[in-house]
Amino acid sequence: MTPRERYRSQVRAEIKQHAWEQIATTGASALSLNAIAKQMGMSGPALYRYYASRDDLITELIRDAYRSLADTVQAAAAAGADLAGLAHAMRAWALEDPHRYLLIYGTPVPGYKAPDDITLISAEIMTALLDAAVKLPARTPSTPLDAHLADHRDWAAGHPAPPEALHRALSFWTRVHGVLSLELAGHFSGMRIDTALLFETELNDLLAP
Amino acid sequence: MTPRERYRSQVRAEIKQHAWEQIATTGASALSLNAIAKQMGMSGPALYRYYASRDDLITELIRDAYRSLADTVQAAAAAGADLAGLAHAMRAWALEDPHRYLLIYGTPVPGYKAPDDITLISAEIMTALLDAAVKLPARTPSTPLDAHLADHRDWAAGHPAPPEALHRALSFWTRVHGVLSLELAGHFSGMRIDTALLFETELNDLLAP
DNA sequence: TTGGAACAGTTATAACTTCTAACGTAAGCA
DNA sequence: TGCTTACGTTAGAAGTTATAACTGTTCCAA
Known part of the structure; x- marks a missing residue:
């Protein structure tokens, strides 16, 4: 160099x-x-x-944010964390710097297309979630969504997870994001709610039964 | 006039x-x-x-968006919709104009404080959700969150809903927002997933058992 | 060691943006 | 009919992104 x-x-x-x-x-x-x-x-x-431009800088910030989140999730997985552990790692990462999370998952700029290497990093995150999802016992009633996912699993990038695990990873993602994004955007502020407990409860409902 | x-x-x-x-x-x-x-x-x-300013215009747009969402939810409730019905009304409203939804629930501008009348409109929405939540049969196991909410219910604005209903309305909000915001932000695009089915499944998991 | 190429940083400038100030004009009202 | 009020204009200040042209420095290689 x-x-x-x-x-x-x-x-x-x-x-x-x-x-x-x-x-x-x-x-x-x-x-x-x-x-x-x-x-x-x-x-x-x-x-x-x-x-080269303001957009170029922001794209690099987005890339760094994705990379940091992927590293965090993978480090937690390597340390033996289960899906609940990954959730806590993600929440801690998000709370550490809310704007970094919102840069990834917040309001997108119309017309902005993330470069391919960023899409690859987000796939790494999904793979880590799927790895953790397959280790959990399958939930009893198979839903129509499971059947649908059996036929629409391109997004899993060749991951051999069964449909129930695909379902679980997807629900995991939406629930974690649901609580987290409302919390980071300040929609719970003033409500005096224990957001950690809410997060935990939503997670339990997905993982416990 | x-x-x-x-x-x-x-x-x-x-x-x-x-x-x-x-x-x-x-x-x-x-x-x-x-x-x-x-x-x-x-x-x-x-x-x-x-x-008076660009911010003033945007504030009015936010106000109109909240008003429109509140009207939509209240109209659905008046038409006899249950909590699932409200969810579908909200989803339809969001898909009708994604940017209107994202203006309300997307990335906030740091330092921006919505005027009080807007907070009141968002309280109307919450009230409609609580009204629908109390009509559902209580779920069997009472969680620590329920206990917490029994003591932290200021946000419910005097609504006489029991803790289980508060819990359900909160979960409803985060789950609906979780699926919806990821969908509207385009995070499912390219995944070829039936987002309506995912939405339905997340909802069922909250309302069915 | 001494060119010469590559590159960092500068100013000037264009084309934008929000927003204020000062002004003319036109509409409504008594 | 005249007065007041408000509308819309142009001018301009203070920002923004971004490009062009120029200066100076640094590095590298003959």
Whole structure:
């Protein structure tokens, strides 16, 4: 790695760090390249040496966020966590930096298409969920959704999980996201509800019976 | 109502209509007052006679969205719909205009505080859900969440629902939102999944047992 | 060691944005 | 008929993203 490359990647990292700080205070939609440049003591156009556009920077932030979530989930799985354990890892990750979660799962920009490598990372996450789902005992009544998923399993990327596990992973995803996104968006604030307990209860309802 | 007032409210409505169209194509964060003014054949600053700021316009759009959702839910309830019926009404409403849903439940702008009258409308929605929840037979095992909710029921705004019903309304909300928001944000697209069936299944799991 | 190429960062500029200020005009009302 | 009010205009300030053209530095290789 040449000195130039080292310097370059260091500046790119510093830009991203300032970007995250700005997102935390003003939201992703108000992220300003100019403001970042000023914080770093250089003029606005200088940043374009490092990111071709504002969208390019945001795409990289999204990529980093996905990568971080995938790493978190995979690390939990490697440490022997079951599906409930993965849920707690995901929740902890989300609460650690709400805007990072919302950048991935929040309101999408119409017309924005994530590059393929990001789609691959999200598939890694799904694979980890499926791995954990197959280890659970199958639930008794097979639903029409199970039958449907037996025929529509392209999204599982060749994972050999039985339909019940596909169903469970999907429900897991929607329930975790349901509680988490409402919590992070502040829709429970002022309600004085124990969101951890709500999260736990929704999870139990999926995993216990 | 004077002619001036009539004209004024008509122009305001036309501005909002253009705003919704623009949100549908570019997203709420890229909504441009200037572009709306041009579409209406007048200069940018003219719009400030009708809305004090861009935020003011968006707030009104949010208010209208909440009002529309509350009306939809209340109309379904008045027509005798049970909790499942309300869920279908909400889903239909969301699919009818995804951006309207995402404006309410999508990524919030940090620092934005909805005015009180909007909070009141969202309370109307919750009341309708609670009304429907109390009509269902209580589920057998009482959870720790039920106990918690017995002591934390301020958000129910004096509604006499028992803790089990509070629990059910809360779960209803998070599950409906979980499936719906992932669907509207496009996270299922490309997966070739029957999202209606997934929605139905998540709902059944809450209402059937 | 000394060119020369590559690259970082600069200013200037275009085309946007929100929003304020000052002004003319026209509509409504007494 | 005249006065007041409000509408819409242009001008402009202070931002934004992004490109172009220029300067200086750094690195690398002959």
